[in-house]
Amino acid sequence: MKILVCIKQVPDMESKFKIDDAGTWYSKADLAWRMNEYDEYAVEQAVQVKEQLKEGDITVLCIGSDKVKETMKKALAMGCDRGAHVSDEDSSLKEPLQIAGVIAEYARDKGFDLIFTGMQSQDRGSGQVGLLVAEMLGLPGVSTVVDFSIEGGVIAAKRELEGGMKACVSLKVPAVITCQLGLNTPRYPTLPNIMKAKKKELISTPIAELLKVDARQGTEKMYFPEKKGGGLVLEGETPELVEQLVKILKEKTSVLS
Known part of the structure; x- marks a missing residue:
């Protein structure tokens, strides 16, 4: 069984983000980096198979740049054989179409039975790459897999649908699978495997x-959402709260009218 698992290095989501000078992406300065969370499920599933x-x-x-090799080493320590x-x-x-094209070109003549990707990346969040790879290679693809x-x-496989519903699908290899939260629990690399x-x-x-x-497309501009006014916290006993709330609603209604 030949398996390809595709990962991406992304900033830690707890980082403090800034827009870069070009205004089209986030600044990469002073960020901590890690493997995309959804890709960890992809790596784990590949190793389990x-x-x-x-x-x-x-x-x-x-x-990516040479910096991504550190993230790749984690996947190798989890059980992948080569990078x-x-x-x-x-x-x-690069837009999703280009990224998918690179993956498809790499995989085209290598006879992979399974290709695992994350459902989406945590930074761009397009959710397109995995299924674009399937289309480019002429393979069946299943997205948002949770079983x-x-x-x-x-x-x-079971796919997660909107509203908490799930769809059961059956297909033969070769195939492309995109992995969703809850598919498995990614393992921690042991020290011997890290070595x-x-x-x-x-x-x-x-x-x-x-x-x-x-x-065929490009990012023209990136910006933070405009800050809106904060919420109002009402304090007091229930009758007082009701009175305050009614007063506020009347004031808001009069302003709108």
Whole structure:
């Protein structure tokens, strides 16, 4: 079973974000970096499949500067066998169609049985890349997967739908799966596996060799939402609160009218 799992390095969501000088993305200065949370579920599921089948080979792919190699090492320590780094200093400027095109170009002739991605990235949040890869490779794709099993080359999966509903689907490999929160619990890399990860193959390829799709859209502007007025906290006994609330509503109504 040949498996490709695609990950992205993103800022820690607790970071204090600023808009960059170009006004089209966030500034990368003074940020802590980590693996995209949804991609952790993808890595874990890939490793679980290998463990279940007692055979397999997992390649982890990441696009970005040399900095992303640290995040890739975590995936290697979790159980991936080798790393494919697509070197690109301007990966944040690439739109989902281009990112998917790079992944598809890398995977096209390598005979992967399964391709796992996160449902979306925590910074851009487009939710498009995984299914675009499936379309470009002519493979079936299942998104927002929260339950996954495979037997005899047949996948049984549950997709999360809006309103808490779930849809059960069945498909054969090869296929592309995008992973949602709740699919599994990602493991913590052990110290021995962290040490082993340092010796695993991690090859870099310039993005120019894989970028075959032209940009058809671009980000014109990024900005923080305008701040709105804060809420009003009413204090006192219930009768007093009712009186205060009625007074406020009357004032608001008179202003609107």
